[in-house]
Amino acid sequence: MGLLDRCQELFNTSNLYEVFGIAKEATAAEIRRSYYKVSLKVHPDRAPEDPLATEKFQVLGKLYAVLSDAEQRAVYDEQGVVDEESDMLSQDRCWEDYWRLLFPKITVQDILEFEGKYKGSDEERQDVIQLYTQHQGNMDAITASALCCSQEDEPRLCDIIRSAIESGEVTSFPAFTQESERKKKARRKRANKERREAEEMQKEMGISDQDDSLVMMFQQRQKSREQGFNSFLSDLEAKYSKKSGKSQKGQRGKK
Numbered sequence: 001m002g003l004l005d006r007c008q009e010l011f012n013t014s015n016l017y018e019v020f021g022i023a024k025e026a027t028a029a030e031i032r033r034s035y036y037k038v039s040l041k042v043h044p045d046r047a048p049e050d051p052l053a054t055e056k057f058q059v060l061g062k063l064y065a066v067l068s069d070a071e072q073r074a075v076y077d078e079q080g081v082v083d084e085e086s087d088m089l090s091q092d093r094c095w096e097d098y099w100r101l102l103f104p105k106i107t108v109q110d111i112l113e114f115e116g117k118y119k120g121s122d123e124e125r126q127d128v129i130q131l132y133t134q135h136q137g138n139m140d141a142i143t144a145s146a147l148c149c150s151q152e153d154e155p156r157l158c159d160i161i162r163s164a165i166e167s168g169e170v171t172s173f174p175a176f177t178q179e180s181e182r183k184k185k186a187r188r189k190r191a192n193k194e195r196r197e198a199e200e201m202q203k204e205m206g207i208s209d210q211d212d213s214l215v216m217m218f219q220q221r222q223k224s225r226e227q228g229f230n231s232f233l234s235d236l237e238a239k240y241s242k243k244s245g246k247s248q249k250g251q252r253g254k255k
Helices: 003-011 016-021 026-043 053-066 071-078 095-102 108-118 122-134 139-145 151-166 181-205 212-222 221-237 242-254
Strands: none
Touching: 003 016, 003 053, 003 108, 016 026, 016 053, 016 108, 026 053, 053 071, 053 095, 108 212, 122 139, 139 151, 151 181
16 A cells, blocks of 8 residues: 555555645745654554554655655655655664654653743733633633643733733734633632642652653643644654754664
8 A cells, every 4th residue: 555545544644735725835944843743643652542543654654755855846746656665664673773763762851941032022921812812711721732831820921911912913803802710710720639649640650851751741741732732742853852863873873
């Protein structure tokens, strides 16, 4: 079965851009970031309950290899076909190793540094406004998708949104301006439950705040907020992508 046929079977579309959730005009950086986010959802270590996870992960690697190569992408854009005889697709490649070469391991220190610079920045403001528009003022969805967001950050995010509404930068959505106290309390209750579960997990694992294994705890804690966590990691990947270049050189030298 050809790559595009397998793509249709596994992802319900043979359109490479649709699999990654991007436009045909997407930049190389956007393709890379989208590949990271989509591949996280089917990474064998993160989706053990999915019997097709490994195959999906491998197919995604091939799709990214096509779209990240200028010539391959041009052929696909013009003719809608993939050259499966090309070296990048025909060689016996370990797609897990390929993925690790592209995306360096993110440590807890990386997360803390990113969070320190991100909170209160113009980048955060733009992201919050974009989420507000995308979710039409639904604070449940906004807080679930916002980076570095905890219950303590919600008042600050609301201030950003109110300011944008007052300035006419965004539309005033009733879901935000008329949100009931009951819904706010339910959100706080969920956040408190998540925090307690995270604290309990940290005690059970016997880890410290600076331990790299804390990343695993974050992953478990964020299962109900998968979209936000994946976006968080993809943004971190983009920030620290220069490290992957060093990793690739180092690993090539060992071969």
